[in-house]
Amino acid sequence: xxxxxxxxxxxxxxxxxxxxxxxxxxxxxxxxxxxxxxxxxxxxxxxxxxxxxxxxxxxxxxxxxxxxxxxxxxxxxxxxxxxxxxxxxxxxxxxxxxxxxxxxxxxxxxxxxxxxxxxxxxxxxxxxxxxxxxxxxxxxxxxxxxxxxxxxxxxxxxxxxxxxxxxxxxxxxxxxxxxxxxxxxxxxxxxxxxxxxxxxxxxxxxxxxxxxxxxxxxxxxxxxxxxxxxxxxxxxxxxx
Numbered sequence: 404x405x406x407x408x409x410x411x412x413x414x415x416x417x418x419x420x421x422x423x424x425x426x427x428x429x430x431x432x433x434x435x436x437x438x439x440x441x442x443x444x445x446x447x448x449x450x451x452x453x454x455x456x457x458x459x460x461x462x463x464x465x466x467x468x469x470x471x472x473x474x475x476x477x478x479x480x481x482x483x484x485x486x487x488x489x490x491x492x493x494x495x496x497x498x499x500x501x502x503x504x505x506x507x508x509x510x511x512x513x514x515x516x517x518x519x520x521x522x523x524x525x526x527x528x529x530x531x532x533x534x535x536x537x538x539x540x541x542x543x544x545x546x547x548x549x550x551x552x553x554x555x556x557x558x559x560x561x562x563x564x565x566x567x568x569x570x571x572x573x574x575x576x577x578x579x580x581x582x583x584x585x586x587x588x589x590x591x592x593x594x595x596x597x598x599x600x601x602x603x604x605x606x607x608x609x610x611x612x613x614x615x616x617x618x619x620x621x622x623x624x625x626x627x628x629x630x631x632x633x634x635x636x637x638x639x640x641x642x643x
Contacts, residue, residue, distance in 0.1 A: 408496055408638040409435040409468035410630065413461055413480030415502070416515065416562055417533070419445025421552035422477075424545055425623035430630055439464045441483060443558035452561040454569050458487040465494045473634045475499040477619045478592070479562060482507060482571055489574035497581040497637025499630055502616050504584055504596040507566035519559035529556045545620050575602045581640055582606040583633045585626070587614030 410430050412423040420438030427436045439460050443452035450456075461483060465472045474495050476484030481503025488495040505511060522529025533554045537546045575582070582603045586593035588610050600608045609629050611618055619626040 407434045408634050409437065409465075409472040410634055411461060411464045411468065411472045411474050412436065412438045413457075413474065413476035413483050414438070414441065414444065415478030415480055417444070417555045417558065418549055419552040419555075421445065421548035422545060422620055424548045425542065426619055426626055426630070429623060429627040430634075433631065434634060435468050437464050437468050440552075441479070443561060444555045445552050448553055448555050448558070452558050452565060454483065454486050454565045455490075457483040458490045461487040462491050462494055465491075470494060471496050473497045473499065473630075473637050475501070475630055475633075476503065477501045478503055478616065479566075482566060482569065485571055485574050485578070486569065488578040488580065492578055492580065495578070495580060497583075497633050497640070498578070499583045499585060499633045500599075501585045501619055501626070502587070502590050502592045504586060504599040505592050505594045506571060507569065509563065509567045512563045512566065515559050516563055519556055522556045530554055540617060541620050542623075572599070572602050575599060576604070579604045581633065581636050583609060583629055585609045585611065585618070585629050587616060587618035587622075588612050589615040590618065592616060 412427055414420055414422045419440045423438045427438055430436050440446045441457045442450040471494055474484040474487055481500040484498050488498055534550045537549055584596055584599055596608055600606050611625055614622050
């Protein structure tokens with residue numbers, strides 16, 4: 404398995420690498436895998452989130468598994484994956500971008516700003532309220548892992564500031580490797596998926612019926628398939 408292209412997983416806002424528990428387990432049966440905690444999240448809570456620092460974090464993870472990998476990002480992680488491919492294309496053999504196909508303007512991210520304002524007023528920073536939501540929508544194994552690693556509501560303002568200044572379409576268009584845009588059919592973040600697809604030099608769009616924004620976490624078996632297909636395609640491209 405060691406000679407197979409590795410996969411690096413990048414989590415969404417407020418979460419951590421623990422969110423990938425079920426998907427990483429499945430992909431890890433056939434390929435080397437690793438997950439990251441972005442600045443301000445997981446083991447790195449208290450650090451300031453920046454797009455550049457997050458891309459550097461992903462690059463370090465890629466280096467830890469051999470220096471070249473498929474990068475799989477969900478939500479915030481999808482934008483970070485795009486930034487990484489723009490910054491260090493030689494390290495990124497391919498991209499899977501899930502739930503990240505709309506330009507992250509301040510207007511789009513207003514619900515997160517409101518969430519931060521409400522939750523940060525609670526004595527525990529909203530951990531209990533957030534945990535109740537995750538318990539309802541995520542598989543128990545994933546919810547427990549996410550909650551144990553910490554829910555970084557306090558990182559939201561930095562994320563909003565950074566993403567609102569990030570030219571995601573320019574970054575996406577600069578990368579020449581294979582890109583899979585994977586969205587749940589009911590994901591509100593897929594609103595500009597065709598625009599994102601047109602920006603890709605080598606892209607494909609996959610829409611999964613019966614799924615929403617948390618597709619990778621709620622339906623790991625359905626998300627694993629396009630990840631493995633993307634890894635095989637990236638491997639073939641790298642070997643040309």
